[in-house]
Amino acid sequence: MKKQVLLAVAVCAGSAGAGAAAAQETVKIGHVAAMTGPVAHFGKDSENGARMAIDALNARGATIGGRKVAWQLVGEDDGGDPKQATAAAQKLADARVNGVIGHETSGTTIPASKIYYDAGIPQISASATNPKYTQQGFNTAFRVVANDxxxxxxxxxxxxxxxxxxxxxxxxxxxxxxxxxxxxxxxxxxxxxxxxxxxxxxxxxxxxxxxxxxxxxxxxxxxxxxxxxxxxxxxxxxxxxxxxxxxxxxxxxxxxxxxxxxxxxxxxxxxxxxxxxAGGVEAAGMPAMDAFRAAYRKRFGIDVQIIAPYSYDAVLAIAAAMDKAGSSSPAKYLPQLARTNYKGVTGNIAFDAHGDIRDGVITLYTFKGGHRTQIAVTR
Missing domain, CATH: 3.40.50.2300 (Response regulator)
Incomplete structure (x- = not known):
């Protein structure tokens, strides 16, 4: 199945007192998924997770290399359509964004990935599962869920x-x-x-x-x-x-x-x-996931669909890589992202040589009373 966050840096000039002072850096994280169309409920879920991550970064005053930054979410709609997805990707590449999370489906993620690769922009998918995505030889492509x-x-x-x-x-x-x-x-x-x-x-x-x-x-x-x-x-x-x-x-x-x-x-x-x-948490990780689900419901008034915790972790993994590299520049933080070892709500985020999540977890469910009920977690 199974959706994108994009990063651009804008530096504004300002002055304080008698002399010029460096303005606070704004890191723009864009999110691209289907906000319209038949799978928009998944796209909105993914965007909500990314928005929660942005809120968390701003609330704790997250820095990059010790420098205070402001984090901002920029949303895009690809409608679940490959052509619309590549148009959105090109728009973000032209804007010189620093990173991407998404797209929502494999059919939109794969064609968009070439555009990001050509522009040198790191991309993490929180939901695309087709193996081809990470088999194209693009060192900018990552995913935080198991593949098909x-x-x-x-x-x-x-x-x-x-x-x-x-x-x-x-x-x-x-x-x-x-x-x-x-x-x-x-x-x-x-x-x-x-x-x-x-x-x-x-x-x-x-x-x-x-x-x-x-x-x-x-x-x-x-x-x-x-x-x-x-x-x-x-x-x-x-x-x-x-x-x-x-x-x-x-x-x-x-x-x-x-x-x-x-x-x-x-x-x-x-x-x-x-x-x-394509994901899930084992028993030891359930308290953190339960807390995330409760916070999500409080924030949006609805339950998590599927993707939100993965897009949340993807944003925070990128932020951690930027901080470790001391820069939001794609060329500087990409090596740190490739070897990241970030503990998130969904488990440990670490990538193999292709950009696939290491030791991907699978969670089996059925439905009872119209609601999804977990059967088992496996690898």
């Missing part, structure tokens, strides 16, 4: 070993995220000795699935895997019910929020859907 290889194969193992699935149908939405996740899930199934009995695809704006579901129903599956977002998965689940397909559904973090209950029209049965979040 880890996620898909963990889901494949769970489907066979725990859910005892024997006949699995797979649908993807043809996006970089959905297709990549479905491919790795199928690989995970094969590793467990189970093959896909039906393979179909749709698109990320579709609303009618009767044709593909009718074909899938003929294969008599005991599990349907969907690679895509809950804006499509919810209506698909409703139409499965209408066709008498009372089978289980599985997917990644794109379907792993409480929005599934509403989007399915209330047809989602308890335990029917199993999903995995």
């Amino acid at each position: 290889i880890q996620l898909g194969r963990a889901l494949g193992r769970y489907a066979v070993k725990t859910m005892a699935a024997k006949r699995v149908a797979v649908i993807d939405d043809r996006t970089a995220y959905g297709q990549g996740l479905a491919t790795e899930f199928a690989n995970g199934l094969r590793q467990q000795g189970v093959n896909v009995v039906a393979k179909e695809f749709t698109n990320d704006k579709a609303t009618d699935f009767s044709a593909i579901l009718t074909r899938i129903r003929a294969s008599n599956p005991d599990l349907v895997f969907f690679g895509g977002m809950n804006a499509v998965a919810g209506p698909m689940l409703r139409q499965m019910k209408q066709l008498g397909m009372n089978v289980r559904m599985m997917g990644g973090d794109g379907i792993c929020s409480d929005e599934m209950h509403k989007l399915s029209g209330g047809t989602m049965a308890d335990g029917q859907v199993v999903c995995a979040e």
Whole structure:
């Protein structure tokens, strides 16, 4: 699945008393995700997490190399669209921003990453999971969540070993995220000795699935895997019910929020859907995560969807790298970011040689009473 924060430095001139004095440095952190469109609820969640990080930096007077700075969030909307995402990326590159967190989806993150790389701007994704993002050889690309290889194969193992699935149908939405996740899930199934009995695809704006579901129903599956977002998965689940397909559904973090209950029209049965979040915390980290969730609810009046704690950590990891380097200049703090070892709300933030999170965690969930309920945390 699964969204960006961008950094620009502006220095203002000022004077105090009889002589000129250096003005306080303003570090602008931009955030780019879908603020409009079908996955805007995830985009807003990501932006909220970044905003909380900015508030925290300002509240504690966070410095860079001992120099006091002011932190500012600048938001952009990519609509979940690759073309709009590259336009936003170019706009920020032209503004000589210092860093990026995002974009929200793999389909927007990957094309935008080339623009940031060419401009020498560090980029952290808090949600993009397609392996290609960090396999392009861009030393500016990082992610703070596990990738689809880890996620898909963990889901494949769970489907066979725990859910005892024997006949699995797979649908993807043809996006970089959905297709990549479905491919790795199928690989995970094969590793467990189970093959896909039906393979179909749709698109990320579709609303009618009767044709593909009718074909899938003929294969008599005991599990349907969907690679895509809950804006499509919810209506698909409703139409499965209408066709008498009372089978289980599985997917990644794109379907792993409480929005599934509403989007399915209330047809989602308890335990029917199993999903995995590319991230999560183990028992030792739960107090910090619980505190973050409580602070988020107090600040925004709603619960965390998925991405907020990861975008929060991504902003603070960049700030820590800047402070250690003594500079907000991309060329100076990028080496520090690459070897960071930052303890965040979501766990330890450290990157491998490709920019992937080290020892990425996967969290499995189901839904009960319309609310996401944790099953297990695994690696």
